Amino acid sequence: MSERAYAALPGHALKRVRMGxxxxxxxxxxxxxxxLAEPVPELLDALDAVGTDTFVTAExxxxxxxxxxxxxxxxxxxxxxxxxGERLAELAALGxxxxxxxx
Amino acid sequence: xHADDSNMDGATPSDSVEVGAxxxxxxxxxxxxxxATSAVVSIRPALAQTAGSVLNCQIPVPExxxxxYIDPTGKLVTPDTPGAFPPSPRDxxxxxxxxxxxxxxxxxxxxxxxxxxxxxIRKLQNGQSGFTCYASLQMPRR
Numbered sequence: 430m431s432e433r434a435y436a437a438l439p440g441h442a443l444k445r446v447r448m449g450x451x452x453x454x455x456x457x458x459x460x461x462x463x464x465l466a467e468p469v470p471e472l473l474d475a476l477d478a479v480g481t482d483t484f485v486t487a488e489x490x491x492x493x494x495x496x497x498x499x500x501x502x503x504x505x506x507x508x509x510x511x512x513x514g515e516r517l518a519e520l521a522a523l524g525x526x527x528x529x530x531x532x
Numbered sequence: 533x534h535a536d537d538s539n540m541d542g543a544t545p546s547d548s549v550e551v552g553a554x555x556x557x558x559x560x561x562x563x564x565x566x567x568a569t570s571a572v573v574s575i576r577p578a579l580a581q582t583a584g585s586v587l588n589c590q591i592p593v594p595e596x597x598x599x600x601y602i603d604p605t606g607k608l609v610t611p612d613t614p615g616a617f618p619p620s621p622r623d624x625x626x627x628x629x630x631x632x633x634x635x636x637x638x639x640x641x642x643x644x645x646x647x648x649x650x651x652x653i654r655k656l657q658n659g660q661s662g663f664t665c666y667a668s669l670q671m672p673r674r
Binding site for chain 1: 565
């Protein structure tokens with residue numbers, strides 16, 4: 430089964446500004462600004478902490494985030510890997526993280 | 533570490549307490565939402581949105597009601613200045629200016645007059661009439 434793995438962009442590609450509960454993030458290559466709500470900034474932080482060139486799966490990232498946060502989802506039936514994996518796929522589609530399919 | 537997925541259902545703090553002996557004092561709850569709940573809003577640059585209307589937007593040369601002439605460098609000067617050109621009787625469209633920037637004359641102008649007008653347009657600043665139109669000519673086409 431191929432699994433998707435994600436990595437952070439190089440630091441200079443994103444300008445991030447904390448705005449209360451939200452974060453404004455400017456993507457330099459596209460000139461597009463994104464407003465991110467919890468838990469997306471935390472996802473980006475976790476990817477940064479892993480290292481720019483290290484690709485990790487949603488599962489590994491959840492383990493990393495769970496070591497710092499108590500994760501609370503809307504639906505107990507949905508696993509955190511599933512929810513955060515969805516967010517990561519979204520970030521990859523926007524070009525805010527890098528995506529690689531792992532064998 | 534999380535080989536057993538069943539432990540990951542919901543958020544059970546006891547899971548993670550086992551991870552490290554020292555629990556971070558700053559530890560907090562992270563609301564991760566649901567699968568279908570997006571947490572991102574994207575804002576595209578305002579100038580990019582005008583790209584479709586570039587061909588029709590207007591650039592007055594110069595701004596109306598000033599009674600000023602335009603010298604060859606594009607500066608606004610009094611009408612008695614030697615070598616200065618009178619204001620353009622009509623606004624130019626973004627498309628006309630785009631073509632002129634590529635080498636042709638603005639419609640109804642001589643070579644020198646066209647260059648003077650273009651120099652004026654190049655000096656436009658934010659807030660001046662026609663600036664947004666000129667700025668959107670600089671945006672790469674999508």
